[in-house]
Amino acid sequence: MSGMTAPFKVEHATRSSRIGSAALAITVIVLAVLPAFAGRDDLRLCSEIFVYIALASLWNLLAGYAGLVSVGQQAYVGLGGYILFACAILAGIHPLAAVALAGLVSAAVAVPVAGLMFRLRGHYFAIGTWVIAEVFRLMAAQVSALGGGSGISLPAQIVITMAPSRQLREFEMYWLALALAVAVCGAIVLLLRSRYGLALTAIRDNELAARSNGVDVRRLKLAIYIATAFATGIIGALIFLQKLRISPDTAFSVNDWTAYVIFITVIGGIGRVEGPIIGTLVFFLLRQSLADLGSLYLLMLGAVAIAIMLLAPKGIWGVLAGRFGWQLLPLARRLRFSADGRTNPSA
């Protein structure tokens, strides 16, 4: 029998991921000090990019790894936003604390929602999540204390409690968005490196096989769904804290919080952590160049997404990673066996 220590170790880093991780770390540091150099508009653009990176990463986790294709995540974006406004305006809670509460409430709501939605399979699950979002939207329009159908603005005296000056508030929102994106991506990377990540990858590849290997698929999917709702709720709260105004149509917009997110993830690459990051950058590049085109822009996005789905279903990063074996983040799994050369643990 072999000795007490495991004869093998799991290594996560590869050469390209070491480079990639270093590059990412430097980028984050640069972004953190950006407010010292950049103007207000640029900071806002960056905040938007961070928000979409976070949303797309979460959607990717849900759809690309857990196999839960949701077309209704806007439910939690809007819910998060409305909980924030409700807490701040109706209950006098400090906005930043309200952001945390928004996440918790979203997670709590996700439990019964999942109970209902998990009764639907595949495509019907997707439409079901859309129905839920519609229900939230219609209910929000009924709450007159928060402006009903036309929505409500965050009163000035609450805005001031966040930071004394407008510039400081802008910096605060920027850093919160950056921290959020880093936290979401970091959490996803840590999750994927853990054995739950292995289980998720198994589910992604073949759910039936995963189940017969002892993975509790249902519980894991439920956990992912709730965790994603939690994070999405926080993101939603931050989004509307930045906008200072909320209405049912903006809060639960399918275009803003689902269509764009899906296109980003498809273009960047589903089922890979780097995909949403690349996809968001490409998306914003396109938007900066083509925004004047209005509905033609959305039309083109749709066409591009279809083309990618049919011709390069792994997305931009999928193609690059496939050809060059690149990894931006340490997510590989390699077994390194112990120095005494024993390869069979039970030998």
Add this chain to the structure above:
Amino acid sequence: MPEALLEVRSLDAHYGDFQALFSVSLAAAAGDVVAVIGANGAGKSTLLNSIAGLIRSRPDAILFRGEPIGELPAHAVVARGIALVPEGRRLFPSLTLEENLLIGGQLARPGPWNLARVYELFPALAERRHLPSARLSGGQQQMGAIGRALMSNPSLLLCDELSLGLAPIVVRDLYARLPQIVAEGVSLIIVEQDVVQALNAAKEVYCLQEGRVALAGRSASLSHAAISAAYFGA
């Protein structure tokens, strides 16, 4: 020497990275009954699926009446006159028995086989024509599957494991009807695990082993020992 109805020439078949058939060659003349035997996984079903067009091959790997059909899709192969009775029967569960037969005749090729003729061959089916096919017994389903394939008026009928999961008496009954089918001008290629049945029914036998033809010849002239060796591998 009668011209070959079907000729398989050096056929390879792959499932992804896995190679299932290695340079298999086979010939069947009009009016022949050919048996293909071999252990599980030897490639027998793969061979039939390739002939039937469910698996694509090189065009000239499979010749039917001299025409290359290797790369034709299954629905085109049926139109040429080759019908497959798939392994496990696989009647359509949403259809009644009669609907299964009718859809077999979808192509409306000319020939002697129609509902009446099939019910004549298999009287047990006539009594159950309106039952959902899932409610038939294994033997009845097998008859139904054969009848469904016959409805397309094929010149060549491929039968994949007729005896699978059936009681011996049912199997004997099925095989007893095969001569009537041949008499109407349909040639047969039978894949069978039941070696005795296969040798009784067929004039020619091919034995596959791990994707290769290990033995071929007239069933009357092959010895027990030779077949065993070919079946299990030397």
Add this chain to the structure above:
Amino acid sequence: MMEWVNVIIQGVLIGGLYAMFAAGLALIFGVMRLVNIAHGDLIVVAAYLALIVTGAVGVNPLAAILIVAPVMAAIGYVLQRALLNWTLGDDLLPPLLVTFGLSVIIQNGLLELFTADSRRLAAGAIEVASFPVAEGIWIGVLPFIQLVAAIAVIGGLQVLFYSRPLGRAFRATADDPSVAQLMGLDNRHVFALAMAVSLAVIAVAGVLIAIRTNFDPAIGPARLIFGFEAVIIGGLGSLWGTLAGGIILGVSQAIGAHIDPGWQQLAGHLAFLAILAVRPQGLFPRIQG
């Protein structure tokens, strides 16, 4: 009391429309396990087509169905063969994402072509005509036509599926696409025919809805959702169940609207969620799970 009877009748009548949305959706799912997210937007396309036809030829919108339906069927055939057939397979994502992309393209394409203005098809006197059925109960002619059309369409689909060779081909291909090929059926062609039938059904629904209410490029998704809810309430695999589902949805919405106009859609959604919670297989399921 009388007003509640009227409310329920209104609900039943519009339920027919929802049942048609649902029938097209369920047909496609049954035959090829595809849920077309652009389904609702295609209903709107039919409405705009009817607008063009009535504008160009000057016929009554109801007669326009005779032109719009074949055109939509042709569109469906081409759409399936040129695009959607390529997405079919074991993976759930491609068909869902491609039809989602299609939905966005259609909505924005219509927006570019027709602007966001609300339109309506004029059908003349029939729009407001009604006839009395009993003491104090009047039924609108148009809504009544809608229900009759729904019953005719679903009945027709039922006949197609269970008595005609094409329907047999649909059922066989749905059961076992491989073995269906052994019958001489080209799957690509069968799927495209199924989509053509689905869009022909949508065409009828689209024209009727265009006469009944104002429409604009953005109303598609809501129709998809109503169709979907009707399918789930009625139960998978049953065409008449879809009619029942549509009617239940219509009645729920009517009751909600009567309590408060803002509650119309919400009431329907809540009825759907209630059925999902209590009887997820639907009320009249034909297939399990």
